[in-house]
Amino acid sequence: MKKRISDSIRRVDAFDKAGGITKYISDMDFEDLQYGRLVRALRSHARIKSIKSPKLPDGYYFITKDDIPTGGKNEIQQISNDWPVFVKDEVLFYGETVGMLVGPDRQKILDLEDAISIEYEELEEAFSIDEGLALKSGKIYGEDNCYGDYHLNKGDVKKGFAEAVTVFEEEINTGYQEHVYMEPQGLVGYYENGKYVIIASSQCPFYIKKAISPVLNTDQDNIVIKQATTGGAFGGKEHFPDIIAAPLAVAVDVIRKPIQVVFDRKEDLSFTAKRHPSRGIFRTGLDAKGNIVAMDVDVTINAGAYMSCSNIVLQRAIFSINSVYDIANVHVHGRSVATNAFPSDAFRGFGAPQGLFLAEMHMSHIARNLGISPVEYKRRYFMKKGDTTITNGIMHDEVKLEEMLEKVYAAGSIEEKLAEYTPGSGRGIGISFYQHGAGFTGNGEQEIIKAKLKMLKHGDGNVEILLSNVEMGQGLQTTFPKIAAQVLEIPIEMISCDNPDTSKVPNSGPTVASRSLMVVGKLVERASRELKERWDEDEEVEVLVNYIHPEGCEWDQATLQGDAYPTYGWGVCAIEVEVDPATAEVETKGIWTAHDVGVAIDEMIVHGQVNGGVIQALGYGSLEKLDYKDGKFQQNTLADYIIPTSMDFPMMSSQLIENPYENGPFGAKGLGELVFDGGASAFADAVEYAIGKKVYKIPVTPEYIMEVKNRD
């Protein structure tokens, strides 16, 4: 009998990774390898008056903007081109690249770095959202210092407020979060046969190629990006590798030797992009029965000194601001604010975790004010098939939240426990609901990405899948071949799907937005079906497939109206805590989740994603304090930036609900980010129950709990 696609197999990469056989960037050998180190401006907002470098010993180079090849631009081609390769005149954030020191001995480079002196003229600084909004002189971006400024309107907010008998207002905040991928940022660059080659630990090899081509003033065909096995990414290697690749490419152009740039952990914690901090100010109108008649939300995110992908993060944040609820009358104002903070960037969830946290806490707070249990209150508003989304699109999916909630309740004996615990008793259970729009927003796949994928049958019957998506722990090098093996009915050992090399693979798009398994996986399925039909056509058969946009999914990017996503994954997460009355330390007693990911391509991989995602979210919600003060991340070692270990959280119960999606392979939907989306609010909600007081920000640390408990 043919196996179910969901039945787990051993991961293709398991043995070599667990056995220490896999080579990562810093394990690779090159003849005459040189080391590069970024030299940074140590001011947050300043004009550079002069840079003095000592006379360098033979074989050492200090690469600066003067080394950019003739005709090359001092700007990195990303969504926006505002981020320069090397500081132009004004430094906009602490740690911005001034140059790169290159040479054969790493210690010597550190000594030389100390001898470089930079003279600055200081300018007015702004770090927080409020300081960014108030920045008067020397605005960082545009007229109002916001990269993006959007409004969403659903229903009639004015009419809704006219019906309100009470208006409830509050402010909720989320903090920074660091990715802590196991392998820090790293790249190697060299020049070979007239081409610039970059080996990268990254998520998007084609992004790097595009980013550096105007810098080198060379055609993209002269640049080759080879994906190195990547030790985790979580969004942190979506755009950030561009920032290192650009100066590295300039250095390669000058020196023409292989150069390695690998950050150490402290450098990585201090000088890479983090999750955007966010603030939501809610004004919600309630009628006499406590029903929501109107909601007005102001959402701001701290985008930092360059735009990067902040506007797309902001869009996801505001699209998530009603969580899984159908609220009739809503207005949302969203802004991504320019500051002199380190530019914020992609992080698992891409703005959704922020929006969802704000939304879930606000809904819980309304319920608590009314004396209703948050779960009972939230259920009244559950989105259903056919309902209108916040962008006035249609919910095309069957929504199975009730069934999921039931499963979570049963697994955790939640009803019985809640009957026993009372608010403020020191024990509590928090429950969060969440959804994640899978894939790129709106028509991004159709208009921007236009994914292509190739499959080859070789003479010996082995099959090769050629695509640009990367394995970063989420399991693609197992799930893609598994989809092909299932269709072709051949053993998975006969199918390869290697780390991409841009000179060999078609561009199937970046490894982001939980799109790869769902969107590119569908291309694998389609290509496999075609290959199966044409199998006997020849010794060697090549199949090329292109993305097809799902029918009935309309979107207008100019107005942000329509179906923001083709489909959604759904989640329910319950967390039980006990708060120590003396120390306010929290012990997590249990975690129960249910997820709708369509159909699991491999159950073990999905459970792995659930485990990792929920725990990463619990770190975000409870432990990972990251302060930005005087232009610096204050926690820059893993001794003071605290992430969860296996001692912090118990094993969790993880259930999957089948709800096949017709445009995903075998019915699968994107899930890699979904599983991150609910942990923080479930934790905060549980603490609220346990202490009988409201919390307004994450992380909910013992220090913050003490503060809340002492509040009147």
Ligand code: MTE
């Ligand atoms: N899981 C592991 N182990 N490592 C990672 O870096 N990245 C997450 C998530 N799961 C990540 C991960 C992020 S940010 C995204 S966007 C999705 O995986 C990507 O899923 P996809 O391969 O389906 O696109």
Ligand code: MOS
């Ligand atoms: Mo994921 S934040 O889209 O890389």
